[in-house]
Amino acid sequence: MQAEQLHEAIERRLALTGQRYTSTRRQVVDAMATLGHPATTPEIVARAGSIPQSSVYRTIALLIDAAVLVKVPGHDVHGRVELAEDLTGHHHHLVCSTCGAVNDIAVTARLEHALAEAAAAVAELGYDVTGHRFDLIGVCPNCRVEPQA
Numbered sequence: 001m002q003a004e005q006l007h008e009a010i011e012r013r014l015a016l017t018g019q020r021y022t023s024t025r026r027q028v029v030d031a032m033a034t035l036g037h038p039a040t041t042p043e044i045v046a047r048a049g050s051i052p053q054s055s056v057y058r059t060i061a062l063l064i065d066a067a068v069l070v071k072v073p074g075h076d077v078h079g080r081v082e083l084a085e086d087l088t089g090h091h092h093h094l095v096c097s098t099c100g101a102v103n104d105i106a107v108t109a110r111l112e113h114a115l116a117e118a119a120a121a122v123a124e125l126g127y128d129v130t131g132h133r134f135d136l137i138g139v140c141p142n143c144r145v146e147p148q149a
């Protein structure tokens with residue numbers, strides 16, 4: 001989604017709950033779009049420029065309530081958020097078990113198909129499947145300690 005379309009979609013979503021799309025909220029969304037991966041609050045504060053930290057915290061909470069941002073389960077104590085998939089597109093996550101960094105990855109159509117088959121199978125048991133999660137867990141290049149030669 002183009003930046004302007006993204007902002008328009010978020011403006012409409014906030015309007016549904018009587019919220020305005022203020023410049024602070026727009027700057028936090030811009031920070032998320034620029035980061036391009038699930039981010040911790042300190043990462044968002046650092047990217048959001050001159051906005052006071054407390055204001056970024058409040059804005060993140062408000063955007064979660066409005067379903068613009070969603071919490072991303074990780075592998076450490078830091079909470080991370082990302083723009084909702086219906087705004088940015090379906091994807092999966094690559095999680096570092098050492099530093100906790102989370103990155104977006106696309107998976108093959110074959111895997112998506114297999115996950116859809118799994119959902120169809122449990123639908124027969126009476127479950128209403130609304131989505132799926134599939135994370136790859138590993139050690140990122142920054143955290144890998146190369147053996148001494």
Ligand SMILES: [Zn+2]
Pocket residue numbers: 096097098099100101139140141142143
């Ligand atoms: Zn790492």
Ligand SMILES: [Zn+2]
Pocket residue numbers: 090091092107112115132134
């Ligand atoms: Zn998927």
